[in-house]
Amino acid sequence: MQNPISLIRSRLHGRIPKGLAGASLWLALWFCLLFALRRLPGLWGTFFQILQVFVGIAVAAVGIPALWHLVRSRMLWSLRNKLVLTYLLIGLAPAVLFVTLVVIAGYIAAGQFAIHLADSRLQAELTLMSGENRHRADQIAPRLEGQTAPTAVEETDRSGALDIPSLRVHRDTEVFVNGAPVAMGPAVQGKTPLGLPPWATELPGGVFHDLVSDGGDLYLASIHQQRLKDGRMLSLVTSMPVNTAVMDMIGSGLGVARLQPQSPETALKQDQAGVKKSSAALGPSGVSERRWITGGIEPEPENVADVGVGFTSTVQMTDWGTGERGNVFIAVNSRPSLLYNQLFGASLSGFVTSVIRIALVLLCLIFALIELLALVMAIQLSRTITASVADLYQATLQIDRGELDHQIVVKRDDQLAELSKSFNKMTGSLKRLLVEQKVKERLQNELSIAQEVQANLFPRRVHNLDALELHGVCRPARSVSGDYYDFLVFHREAREGQPCRQETGVAIAIGDISGKGISAALLMATLHSAVRAYRFATEELVYSESSVEGLMASREERGGDHDELFESPGRILSLLNRHLYRSTQPEKYATLFLAHYDAASAVLTYSNAGQLPPLVLSRDGSISRLDKGGTVVGLMDGMHYEEGSLQMQSGDVLVCYSDGVTEPENDFGEFGEERLMEVVRRYRDQPLHEISSQVMQALDAWIGAEEQPDDITLVLARQV
Numbered sequence: 001m002q003n004p005i006s007l008i009r010s011r012l013h014g015r016i017p018k019g020l021a022g023a024s025l026w027l028a029l030w031f032c033l034l035f036a037l038r039r040l041p042g043l044w045g046t047f048f049q050i051l052q053v054f055v056g057i058a059v060a061a062v063g064i065p066a067l068w069h070l071v072r073s074r075m076l077w078s079l080r081n082k083l084v085l086t087y088l089l090i091g092l093a094p095a096v097l098f099v100t101l102v103v104i105a106g107y108i109a110a111g112q113f114a115i116h117l118a119d120s121r122l123q124a125e126l127t128l129m130s131g132e133n134r135h136r137a138d139q140i141a142p143r144l145e146g147q148t149a150p151t152a153v154e155e156t157d158r159s160g161a162l163d164i165p166s167l168r169v170h171r172d173t174e175v176f177v178n179g180a181p182v183a184m185g186p187a188v189q190g191k192t193p194l195g196l197p198p199w200a201t202e203l204p205g206g207v208f209h210d211l212v213s214d215g216g217d218l219y220l221a222s223i224h225q226q227r228l229k230d231g232r233m234l235s236l237v238t239s240m241p242v243n244t245a246v247m248d249m250i251g252s253g254l255g256v257a258r259l260q261p262q263s264p265e266t267a268l269k270q271d272q273a274g275v276k277k278s279s280a281a282l283g284p285s286g287v288s289e290r291r292w293i294t295g296g297i298e299p300e301p302e303n304v305a306d307v308g309v310g311f312t313s314t315v316q317m318t319d320w321g322t323g324e325r326g327n328v329f330i331a332v333n334s335r336p337s338l339l340y341n342q343l344f345g346a347s348l349s350g351f352v353t354s355v356i357r358i359a360l361v362l363l364c365l366i367f368a369l370i371e372l373l374a375l376v377m378a379i380q381l382s383r384t385i386t387a388s389v390a391d392l393y394q395a396t397l398q399i400d401r402g403e404l405d406h407q408i409v410v411k412r413d414d415q416l417a418e419l420s421k422s423f424n425k426m427t428g429s430l431k432r433l434l435v436e437q438k439v440k441e442r443l444q445n446e447l448s449i450a451q452e453v454q455a456n457l458f459p460r461r462v463h464n465l466d467a468l469e470l471h472g473v474c475r476p477a478r479s480v481s482g483d484y485y486d487f488l489v490f491h492r493e494a495r496e497g498q499p500c501r502q503e504t505g506v507a508i509a510i511g512d513i514s515g516k517g518i519s520a521a522l523l524m525a526t527l528h529s530a531v532r533a534y535r536f537a538t539e540e541l542v543y544s545e546s547s548v549e550g551l552m553a554s555r556e557e558r559g560g561d562h563d564e565l566f567e568s569p570g571r572i573l574s575l576l577n578r579h580l581y582r583s584t585q586p587e588k589y590a591t592l593f594l595a596h597y598d599a600a601s602a603v604l605t606y607s608n609a610g611q612l613p614p615l616v617l618s619r620d621g622s623i624s625r626l627d628k629g630g631t632v633v634g635l636m637d638g639m640h641y642e643e644g645s646l647q648m649q650s651g652d653v654l655v656c657y658s659d660g661v662t663e664p665e666n667d668f669g670e671f672g673e674e675r676l677m678e679v680v681r682r683y684r685d686q687p688l689h690e691i692s693s694q695v696m697q698a699l700d701a702w703i704g705a706e707e708q709p710d711d712i713t714l715v716l717a718r719q720v
Contacts, residue, residue, distance in 0.1 A: 024066045027059045083382035091378065095371060110339050111311025114332040117342055118257050119315050121250045125240075126209040126220055129171070133224035133236045134207075140175060140184065140236070145229050176235040177228075192239040194221060199323035202233060211242070211328070214320040218242035218261045218293065218328070221320070244295045251296020254342065255334035258292045259315075262328070292331075302337045309334050388416035392423060404431040447479040447518075454480050454521055457528050459487050465503050467599050468648075471688035472510075472715045475696070475708070482513035482520025483658045483713035484527055484590075505567075505599050510656045510715050511592035511611060519588075523580075527590055530579055534572050569594035569607035570641040573633060577609070577641075580634030589634040593626070593656060602648045602719060607641045609633045612659055614715075615673065617680055619651035653684055653691075654717040660710035661695070664703050671702045680716075688716045 034052035038045055172192040175182045179201045194214055206225035211218060220240045228234055240246070242259060251257035301307070314327035391408045398406035404427055408420040462470045472485045488507035509531055513520040572594055580590065593614060595606035608614075608629030616624040628644035648654075657676065664671050679698050683691045692714055699712065 024059070024063045027055060027062055031055050031059050083385060084379060087375070087378040087382070091374065092371070107309060108311075110309045110334075110336055111332070112313070113339055113343070114254060114309060114311055114334045115313040115315075115330060117254055117339075118250045118330060118332050122211060122220070122315065125246075125249070126211070126222060129220060129222035129238050129240070130207060130209040130224065133173075133222050133238050136173065136238075137224050137226045137234060137236050141226055141228060141234055143184075144177065144182070144232075144234065171238055171240045173236060173238045176237065177232050179233075179235070192237050194219060194237060194239045194320055196223075196235055196237055197320055197323065200235070200237075211315065211317040212239075212320045213261065213317050213326070213328070216261055218259060218317070219320075220246070221318075242293055244293065247293055247295020249295070251332070254296065254338055255299050255332060256294065256296040258294045258331045260292050260329040260331075262291060298333065299335045299338055301335060306335050306337045309336060309339070384412070384414075385416060388412075388420060391420060395423060395427070399427060399430070404434070444479075450518065450521060451476075451479050454525065457525060458485065462487060463489060465489070465506060465597075465599055467602060467720050468506065468597055469688055469718045469720060470506065470508075470716075471692055473692050473696075473713070475712045477660070477708045477711050478517055480518060480521035481711045481713075482516055482524055483660070483711040484511040484513065484524045484592075485509060485656070485713055485715050486528060486531060488532070503599060506597050507569075508595045508597065508654075508656065508715065508717065509592065510614075510658070510713060511590050512658045512711075512713070513590045514588060516711070523584065523588055523590065526583070527576070527580070527592070530576055531572070531594075534575055567596045567598070567605055568643065569596055569605060570629070570643040573607050573609045573629070573641040574639060577633040577639045578637060581637045584634055589632045591632050593629075595626075597648070597717070604646045604648055604654070605643060606646070607643045609641055612657060612662065614654060614656040615677060616646060616648075617653040617655065617677060617684060619649060621681070623677060648719040650719055651684075652719045653680060654715075655680055656715035656717075658711060658713040660708075660712040661699065661714060664699060664709055666702055666704060666706075671699060675702075688718060691716060 031052065034048050034055055037048040038052055040048065174192045174195070175184050176196045179196055181196075194212070200208060200223055203223060203225055207223070209220075209222040212221045213219075219242060222238045224236045226234045242261075247257050247259065310331070310333045312329060312331040315330045317326055317328050318324070319326060395406055395408050406427065407424050410417050410420045410424075458474060459472060462472065464470055470487055472487065474481055474483050474485060476483075486507075486509040488509070489503060490505045490507070491503055511524075511527060513523045513527070515523075573592065576592065580588070591610035591612075593606065593608045593611040595604055595614075597604050606614075606626050606628070608627055610630075610632035613625045613627035616626065618624070624646065626644060626646065628642045630639055630641040633639070655677070662670060662672050662676060675698065676695065679695050680691055683694050686694075695714060696712070703709075
């Protein structure tokens with residue numbers, strides 16, 4: 001039975017790399033095991049706890065890449081998931097961030113507003129104490145100046161406690177003249193524990209009221225100074241300890257309010273000095289709860305959205321002993337409903353306010369519905385897109401398996417539907433093209449066979465005569481060629497004393513068929529067969545003999561193949577013209593050059609039927625043009641062709657060529673006869689195949705990267 005680790009790893013194989021998946025699973029297993037072992041008592045528990053930290057780091061280092069690979073390979077592989085995630089990132093993420101920013105800003109604003117309300121109530125109480133001090137000073141000053149009796153107002157304060165409905169806390173007031181305390185009798189009772197500090201003996205403006213710290217305790221203190229007529233300074237100091245009753249007043253209708261007696265700097269110094277704190281007694285600022293003065297009542301929520309708002313800040317205070325300004329922590333725990341009531345007060349009960357509140361709620365709901373509708377529409381649109389992509393993907397798999405009849409079912413009318421229709425058309429075209437490709441391959445095979453057959457028609461091995469060197473080459477522009485060349489060597493039958501037949505001459509033929517491709521190649525084969533047939537049809541080559549008996553007698557007298565009968569190229573061209581005219585279509589014709597070379601006399605007899613005139617390069621550099629003859633063969637019936645002759649000298653080079661040699665063009669014009677003969681003249685002493693190779697290289701350089709425009713045929717002969 002397969003163990004769980006191997007089973008999970010096999011399930012994840014293909015989704016997560018094998019090594020990464022195994023390492024992640026084993027590290028996670030060790031992390032869970034160490035989580036249990038860390039509960040052991042003593043040093044072993046501490047050791048396993050430390051080890052768990054390192055294993056946790058390793059789990060994070062290996063697990064995060066594994067998780068990312070899993071997300072990419074499973075969740076983000078699908079185009080639909082990618083589009084949905086793209087919408088969430090582009091459309092929903094900004095909205096979420098905006099709402100988050102608004103919530104955070106609202107929370108901070110609500111907390112600051114709660115702190116502002118608490119501080120305002122402290123300042124209001126200090127202002128009230130300052131006003132009462134001023135009023136007392138106005139009553140006490142006459143008594144100190146003229147020793148008058150207490151007034152009715154003084155009698156109301158005889159209890160020493162101020163009657164404030166919102167705050168019934170004992171206040172202590174003490175009178176100082178020139179910094180020394182003065183007993184005022186029952187009208188002003190009590191003695192403030194603060195006294196009059198040296199820095200307050202003479203205040204700028206004569207007024208001071210603030211939150212003060214003395215000996216680690218907080219007080220609300222107010223000082224009013226007034227100079228008497230005799231020049232003495234009257235100072236009234238009123239103080240009230242900050243306790244739960246004061247904090248109840250600050251938190252009334254607001255929530256829970258707390259003040260920390262120590263300044264943040266003092267608390268920090270004590271913490272650094274090693275003041276022991278319990279984690280269960282930590283306050284909002286991180287200082288132990290026993291140092292906070294708390295008051296107020298924890299408010300109950302009005303609804304689900306009425307969450308608690310806890311905020312901590314600082315308020316200014318004065319050190320009573322030194323007069324230096326500082327800060328103490330203040331914290332308020334409230335709720336939005338209470339802050340809303342404090343902000344708007346009685347206006348919340350108005351009809352207009354209710355309408356606005358309801359309208360805002362409805363607007364928020366509308367916005368939420370619009371966002372939800374946009375999300376649904378985006379998912380639907382992504383499904384429309386991904387459905388088409390999925391269909392195309394499945395179709396490509398079907399086509400890859402060779403199922404070319406597969407068609408995508410199109411149910412929509414959009415651009416993606418048109419893409420699916422185009423894919424269906426493409427599969428149909430692909431199927432048709434494959435059929436056409438098979439036909440083309442069959443035709444190509446047939447062309448290859450035709451090319452092989454045509455190659456056998458050209459002389460496969462050129463046999464040089466003792467007096468004449470021969471060479472020929474034909475390079476088709478396409479698979480088969482419409483050009484033609486041939487060498488027919490004549491022999492004399494062996495006589496007594498001779499070991500073999502004697503070579504008496506050679507016939508040279510070169511031609512060009514009208515058109516290109518298969519039709520030209522077929523006509524070329526016809527022309528080749530006809531020339532070879534007339535080679536042996538000696539009856540037609542005899543001018544003077546009129547009977548078969550005379551022909552046979554002439555053959556016996558000559559004792560050979562009657563090569564003399566082939567010495568009339570003009571006559572053979574006439575016969576070929578009649579044959580092609582009667583056996584081919586009217587638009588089919590050929591240019592043909594025929595020549596007979598007699599080995600004994602070195603005389604070249606020729607006739608040219610429309611072929612580009614061959615050129616003879618003499619040893620002295622002069623060029624002769626072989627242009628006697630007539631028009632093309634096969635175009636008109638009953639044509640006759642003139643003959644010409646040339647005495648070949650040692651070193652003369654005969655150059656026969658087709659129009660594919662001289663007519664290729666580039667930006668500088670045609671290749672031309674001059675360039676052809678220049679190459680032949682430069683390499684005239686080289687072997688004929690080397691001259692032919694140099695001509696072909698010059699032609700290729702002239703044509704360049706362009707396609708070869710026509711068949712290239714070149715025949716060379718040189719007198720030894």
